[in-house]
Amino acid sequence: MNWQHVAGTEALQLSAIHQAHQLIEPYIVHTPVLQSPQLDELTGASLFFKCENLQRTGAFKxxxxxxxxxxxxxxxxxxxxxxxxxxxxxxxxxxxxxxxxxxxxxxxxxxxxxxxxxxxxxxxxxxxxxxxxxxxxxxxxxxxxxxxxxxxxIPPYNHDHIIAGQGTAALELIKTVADLDCLITPVGGGGLLSGSAMVAHSQSLPIYAAEPEQVDDAWASLQSGSIEPSRGPNSICDGLLTNLGDRTFAIIKQHVNDILRISEDEVVAAMRLLWQELKVIVEPSSATVLAAVLRYPDLFKGKRVGLIISGGNVDLSRLPWPVDYQELT
Amino acid sequence: MNWQHVAGTEALQLSAIHQAHQLIEPYIVHTPVLQSPQLDELTGASLFFKCENLQRTGAFKxxxxxxxxxxxxxxxxxxxxxxxxxxxxxxxxxxxxxxxxxxxxxxxxxxxxxxxxxxxxxxxxxxxxxxxxxxxxxxxxxxxxxxxxxxxxIPPYNHDHIIAGQGTAALELIKTVADLDCLITPVGGGGLLSGSAMVAHSQSLPIYAAEPEQVDDAWASLQSGSIEPSRGPNSICDGLLTNLGDRTFAIIKQHVNDILRISEDEVVAAMRLLWQELKVIVEPSSATVLAAVLRYPDLFKGKRVGLIISGGNVDLSRLPWPVDYQELT
CATH class of the missing domain: 3.40.50.1100 (Rossmann fold)
Structure with a gap:
């Protein structure tokens, strides 16, 4: 009997996310929530970044x-x-x-x-x-x-044990920051988004996802009502190139308010802003959430927004902006 | 009467650092302490990084x-x-x-x-x-x-109010992490080092400073017993080019165990390691502390080491390693 098919016949319960948190707590980093007065000023919102780039292995995964x-x-x-x-x-x-x-x-x-x-x-x-x-x-x-x-x-996202584990980041975020008005996460296969959506739903918080326009299959899936294939690998967001799964899509369809699409240039600009202002290394996939807040200001202005920074694994010898080499004297 | 000369006739007391912490607490970020299993493995020590690069304005200052x-x-x-x-x-x-x-x-x-x-x-x-x-x-x-x-x-370091304020980072660090064996900070003008040294002394902890070989005036001062001038501006550590002051040197002379010199190449390698493994942006001055732990392993092996990451203000379009430009597709 394959482990993948043991779970998944009934709807995932919020209690599974609480139980997952208890189980993994000895092993995970309780990642910090960072703020930036500059980014707040720029967006007209209060942004709370849950830094999963500082998680073990550099990602919420x-x-x-x-x-x-x-x-x-x-x-x-x-x-x-x-x-x-x-x-x-x-x-x-x-x-x-x-x-x-x-x-x-x-x-x-x-x-x-x-x-x-x-x-x-x-x-x-x-x-x-x-x-x-x-x-x-x-x-x-x-x-x-x-x-x-x-x-x-062990599949990367389409399994209730995975979804429950990923949901623990949002759980920590809402415990750390009171009175959030909404959440936003990136969406690739939907593990992080669906787990976070269950947490958001339990608090009656709206939740949005950010997705690159060039791989907007999750957006298309929400439009059509069934899982659409990923449209191509042409995005700098190498963590977001996968299709949704049936387990993740079932939750996303039910609880996610909207999927917000952003361009590649917007992702790179947001990534650089996060490096500059938050002083943390984020990978392009993670920068989508700030890019979406900047692109759709009406959804976020004046709000307390919880953003999940999904990861920080980048090749430091290859960056999406021009860099001069500072030689030592 | 000039403010600079009001204080400074008696030795700074540890209580001044506690009072400073109470005063500034509503304004500062209680910065996180980060760890990296990779950097622990590399150094054979347990490293606790107090991330003042995540402080308001990107530095302990x-x-x-x-x-x-x-x-x-x-x-x-x-x-x-x-x-x-x-x-x-x-x-x-x-x-x-x-x-x-x-x-x-x-x-x-x-x-x-x-x-x-x-x-x-x-x-x-x-x-x-x-x-x-x-x-x-x-x-x-x-x-x-x-x-x-x-x-x-308001001088940058040579004043008791400044020294007491800078000492609050070490105070938070020892409150957050139990049973540290020693501390290490960078040294420029000595504000951070002298404040931290008072905290270390109160706990009977050894404290070291890291200084670039090319601007090793603090090391020379400790050798000669009087303040030596900075030997030149030829270091990538733009935050560490200043001389010590009489207030900072008095404390450093009394309480600092040693000043550890590192090369420019060692600073750059440590900076890149911190970006890669800790996933935070640190400026060269901050990387000196990891460079020193790597260069002088006998002092730190098997120890629980508190390192103060002093700042994260760098120009992201100019880095001290070669970077290829990743164009968008």
Whole structure:
């Protein structure tokens, strides 16, 4: 029996997010919430940034991966786990596996950024390089299901244990900051968004998602009412290129107020602003939330806005703005 | 009577740092203490980074400047204040003045980094450009003392109110992290170091300072037993180019265990490591503390080390490592 199909027949409950938080608390960083008077002035809002870029492995993904592993039985732990990931989920699973003594194998598309591949390898997971795209992804999963029937596939987002884990970031945020008026998170596969949406719903808070125009499949899915495929890999937001899943979409359809689209230039400008004003390293996917607040001011002006900064894994030798080399004297 | 010479006849007491903390608490950010498993592994120590780069105005300097202004009488506040600063102290004073409704004038050497000039101007202080170097600095102060006898000169480090304010960062750090074995801060004029040294001394903790080899006047001063002049402006650590003062040196001589010198290359490597692993923007001056832990491992191996990250004000279009431009597709 495959672990992926054990859960997921009933609607995820908010209590699952509370339970996930209790389980993962010894392993996660209780990430700080930062503010910037400059960004508040610029947006006319009060912005509270939940800094998951300061989470273990540099992304919120560690919450879900760690929770998924903690839900395994002793026998499942002994048999090991595998996944396919071009980035932060792979590193998160590798790190959680290392902490919990569970063998992790990650299939990595050849097209993944070198810095993200290195981030997976550092936690001593076994990595296997595959072709980019869904066919190769599905082929390797099918192969492993046959070869290692006792090992568990830990999907990057479309599973209730993952969704519940990701929701713990929003849970900490609303506990830390009183009287928020709304939340906003990026959306890729929808794990972070759906977990956050359940928390927002429990507090009757509106929740928005930010998505690059060039990969606006979540926006299109919300329009059409069924999951639309990702329209192409042409975004700098390498963490947001995946489709929604049925588990994440079910929650998003029910609880998310709107998906706000932004351009690539807006993402880069917001990323640079966050580096400059918040003094933290954020990856492009994370900058989408500030980009959306700047692009749709009417939704946020005068409001107390909780923004989830999803990750900070970037290659520091390659940046989306021109940089002069300051030689030492 | 000039404000600068009111205090400073008796030794600064630890209670002054506690009082400073109470006074400035409504205005400062209680900055987070961050850790990195990677940096711990690399150094063989447990490193606790007190992130003053996330302080208001992006540097610990706000603590001292805010405290100095809060110590002014009503008449002194009304008469305004002035200073000379090429960077973080000027911005900190401008910001504190804006918050407290005190008129601030800052003389800025023409050679100051553009990003730091902009950081002063944003808080609507009056700025006056002067020639770089001590003679021009002393000339403008003498001129203002004559022209505006009621206005107060707020020095960047050599004053007990400033030292007490800067010491509050270490105070928060030792309250947040139990059982530290030692502290380390950068040293420029010595405000942060002397305030931190008083806190360290009260807990019987050894304290070290990190200083670039190319501007090792604090090291030389500790060797000779009297204040030695800064040996030249040839360091990437633009925050650490000043001489010690008599107030800061008196404390440093008494309580600082050693000054650890590092090379420019070591500073840049440590800066990049901090960006990559801690996911925060630190300026070169701040990176000196990690550089020192890496260079002098025998002092720190197996220890719980508190490091003060002093600031994060850098020009993001000019970095000390080669960066390729990632064009949008």
């Amino acid at each position: 560690f919450r879900g991966a760690c929770h998924a592993l903690l839900q395994l039985t002793k026998a499942q732990r002994a048999a090991g786990v595998y996944t396919v990931s071009s980035g932060n989920h792979g590193a998160a699973l590798a790190c959680a596996g290392q902490l919990l003594g569970i063998k992790v194998t990650v299939a990595v598309p050849a097209s993944a950024p070198a810095s993200k591949k290195a981030n997976i390898a550092r936690y001593h997971a076994t990595t296997v390089e595959i072709e980019p795209g869904m066919p190769a992804r599905e082929a390797i999963i099918a192969q492993w299901q046959k070869e290692r029937p006792d090992a568990s596939f | 706000f603590r001292g400047a805010c405290h100095a202004l809060l110590q002014l009488t009503k008449a002194q506040r009304a008469a305004g204040v002035y200073t000379v600063s090429s960077g973080n102290h000027g911005a900190a004073l401008a910001c504190a003045g804006q918050l407290l409704g005190i008129k601030v004038t800052v003389a800025v050497p023409a050679s100051a980094p553009a990003s730091k000039k902009a950081n002063i101007a944003r808080y609507h202080a009056t700025t006056v450009e002067i020639e770089p170097g001590m003679p021009a600095r002393e000339a403008i102060i003498a001129q203002w003392q004559k022209e505006r006898p009621d206005a107060s000169f």
